[in-house]
Amino acid sequence: MAADLLTPYARLPRAYRDRTVLHSTVDAFGRAHWLLRTARGGDDLYDAVVVTVEDGRSEETHLHSVRARFPRLDALPDGGFVVADARRRTGDGGGDGARDGEDDEQVQVFDALGRPSWxxxxxxxxxxxxxxxxxxxxxxxxxxxxxGDDPLSFPGVRCWSSTGAPVWTYEPLPGVGWLVDCYALNVARSAAWAYPYTDFPLIEVREGRPPLVRSTPVRGARGFAVHGDRVVFFGGYDESRSRLVDCRLTDDSIEVVTEGRLLRPDGGEPGRSRVVSRGPRLYVQEEPFTDWAVYDIG
Known part of the structure; x- marks a missing residue:
């Protein structure tokens, strides 16, 4: 089975290596970001710093009064950031419960100076x-x-404006029905694609068009790259964790062209990792989550 190698992409500067990495991602413009805790305040709030690396240069943005217990981070085009708590705190008596107004700040928007805005x-x-x-x-x-019983997450995939206005919500499509688990999500400049469990169709979303559904023979992938009429899936269950499946897009399905493996830059098998899918690029980050590597089909 043929193998391709990931290419080193971005590295957290050594000066920050002693801090806890709360989350890391690569944004829509190819910039790598790390969210690091700096200090804890009162009422479970804490301060954090986002370290951004682009073309080998790094910069800091200090975020104040972060609430997220299980943070998910990404950048906004105006220089600000969004930080979301992966688990929503509700005031219904279940879980931790929410203090007044806390649930309204599950997603916090920070301006370019790191101040919480809304x-x-x-x-x-x-x-x-x-x-x-x-x-x-x-x-x-x-x-x-x-x-679960949260109506906001029930659809499986949604899109919101940066001010919290609903933009797009998945609704059952012919041959797909309701989604159980969004295994992988690819968001690019002009489209987004979702790859949900259990039948693993590829759902393409473009503004002004009905969603397009393609059946796939690929199960359990953790990420995928899309370019033109080509889609490449990465990962799978058990021994297939380094699997790479190169496919061709048709009008309503996906045809496998070849299979191989995607390995670390040093040729080793990737271990536990995060995967971010952005158009034609797959970004992969292994523990301890200080380095990003990339596979680009563009």
């Missing part, structure tokens, strides 16, 4: 949170959200 809820059990070049926030949920 917040809004998006639903429980966030698996993926990706912003697009327009600043919209795309969210894919795992099964505790889609099968």
């Amino acid at each position: 917040g809004f809820p998006v639903g429980d059990a966030i698996e993926h949170l990706l912003t697009d070049p327009e600043g919209r926030v795309w969210v894919g949920y795992f099964d505790e959200g889609t099968c």
Whole structure:
């Protein structure tokens, strides 16, 4: 089985290596970001710093009064950031419960100076949170959200404006029905694609068009890259964790062209990792989550 190698992409500067990495991502413009805790305040609030690396240069943005216990981070085109709590705190007596107004700030929007500007809820059990070049926030949920009692996360995939206005919500499509778990989400400049459990169709969303559904023979991938009429899936269950499946897009389906493996830059098998899918690029980050590598089909 042929193998391709990831290419080193971005590295957290050594000066920050002694801090806890709360989350890390690569944004719609190719900039890598790390969210690091700096200090704890009162009432479970804490301060944090976002370290941004672009073309080998790094800069800091200090965030004040962060609420998220299980943070998901991404950048906005105006230099600000969104930080979401993957688990929504509700005031219904279950879980931790929410203090007055806390649930309204599940997603916090920070300006370019790191000041919290406003917040809004998006639903429980966030698996993926990706912003697009327009600043919209795309969210894919795992099964505790889609099968739980939170109406915001029940659809499985949603899109919000950066001010919290609903932009797009998945509704059952012919041959797909309701989604159980959004395994992978790819957000690019002009489109977004979702890859949900259990039948793993590829759902393409473009503004002004009905969603397009393609059946796939690929199960359990953790990320995918899309370019033209080509889609490449990465990962799978058990021994397939480094699997790479190169496919061709047709009008209503996906045809496998070849299979291989995607390995670390040093040729080793990737271990536990995060995957971010952005158009033609797959970004992969292994523990301890200080380095990003990339696979680009563009």
